[in-house]
């Protein structure tokens with residue numbers, strides 16, 4: 334783990350401003366620390382040796398203490414603002430990058446891990462900014478100033494500090510290696526815990542139905558135990574290293590003090606200088622010791638930021654920039670020899686797939702489960718880049734077009750309808766916010782839901798609607814767009830035969846090109862033609 338990740342400075346302006354402000358505050362703190370030591374030594378020596386009054390020195394000390402308090406306050410304000418700004422910048426960047434990486438990249442386990450990372454995970458950056466970084470700046474400014482000033486009074490003491498001081502960073506690096514591995518393990522345990530909880534809560538109804546809800550207790554306990562063990566491991570290292578650093582610093586200060594004491598007794602050192610050196614010596618070690626301690630508090634935040642950079646550094650698929658996408662109302666669409674193998678898989682999900690889709694045609698993709706039908710739709714939408722083969726429209730490969738412009742030609746109804754909190758009308762209007770109530774109603778009627786009230790609440794994930802109603806709202810949403818091509822994943826699943834017949838009949842009258850995944854006989858019968866999908870083995874089977 335690097336003390337300061339340069340990527341953080343590169344990616345977040347807030348971090349750069351914060352670092353500059355911290356350096357100014359750090360230098361000012363160093364000056365005040367030296368000033369405080371000099372005033373104290375002067376005051377005490379004056380009283381002991383000359384019996385002078387401490388009035389002026391006392392006022393000076395009050396000013397120095399006030400100054401230091403002011404700097405601590407300023408540092409805290411700057412740190413909190415920087416943490417908030419950096420977190421918000423990183424969250425925005427990760428969200429934008431994830432959107433560009435597309436839904437296929439985001440699917441499954443990754444979405445809950447990303448949710449944890451962007452919420453609790455990044456909040457762990459607070460101690461990094463509020464405690465660790467300011468200490469790191471102090472550690473690189475204060476000791477140098479303090480040693481320099483000590484050297485003007487007592488070269489031997491300054492030399493002792495110079496020799497013993499590097500032991501602290503060396504020790505910290507050794508601890509850092511252990512901490513880094515443990516923090517990663519903790520972040521991983523947290524992500525597993527989040528994923529597991531999301532799964533259990535999401536599938537609670539199913540688990541209850543099959544009498545397996547109780548059995549989840551032990552699974553949740555096991556995952557929680559892993560998280561607890563990882564957290565306790567991190568804490569153990571943190572406590573042990575604080576103890577070791579504390580001991581190292583105390584022994585070093587004692588070494589300086591013994592030397593100063595002996596030289597004072599021998600008369601080689603004046604009382605004022607000796608006092609100044611003794612007061613300053615702990616201040617040379619303090620910032621480094623504190624860095625060691627704060628390092629642990631911030632390790633989780635750093636691990637989270639590394640995870641953020643891993644996402645941000647995931648290369649985006651090469652995107653075209655052409656905006657002159659041919660109008661698919663009149664231009665055929667072709668897929669040639671399309672082959673897709675998902676990352677981490679050895680078998681292709683789709684192999685050597687060919688398809689020609691003519692304007693106004695209704696084509697049904699058929700094939701067994703897992704044959705690659707949804708993958709065909711993902712390739713068409715540009716969510717998946719084929720390893721081989723190409724999608725062509727009007728003689729141009731689809732990947733030459735700007736993805737947003739390209740997707741304007743398509744309306745998509747995926748397997749899970751993806752409804753949001755709000756009313757039925759809000760959900761339908763998602764595809765065209767300026768649509769009137771009459772247009773929303775027409776779309777719902779075409780989708781086979783003429784009686785569904787527009788102001789009916791939908792609930793999160795469409796929970797307040799039946800499965801069939803959810804599908805029809807999603808279909809209406811797709812129909813509301815002006816896109817000439819409809820990509821439908823089992824559009825009539827969950828509908829009764831009468832409604833299904835009505836939906837099929839309405840779809841036929843839209844005049845749009847329709848490519849639909851179809852298992853149900855009524856849907857297959859309604860298509861102009863069917864295209865089987867499957868790897869060669871599946872098709873031949």
Ligand SMILES: Nc1ncnc2c1ncn2[C@@H]1O[C@H](COP(=O)(O)OP(=O)(O)OP(=O)(O)O)[C@@H](O)[C@H]1O
Nearest residue numbers: 437440675678682701702703704705706707708709
């Ligand atoms: N994001 C992904 N990462 C890895 N493998 C995937 C991913 N999406 C799909 N697959 C795999 O690719 C294969 C084809 O999946 P696809 O969803 O295209 O099939 P399908 O024909 O639509 O299936 P179904 O009819 O059950 O929906 C399957 O073996 C699936 O496990």
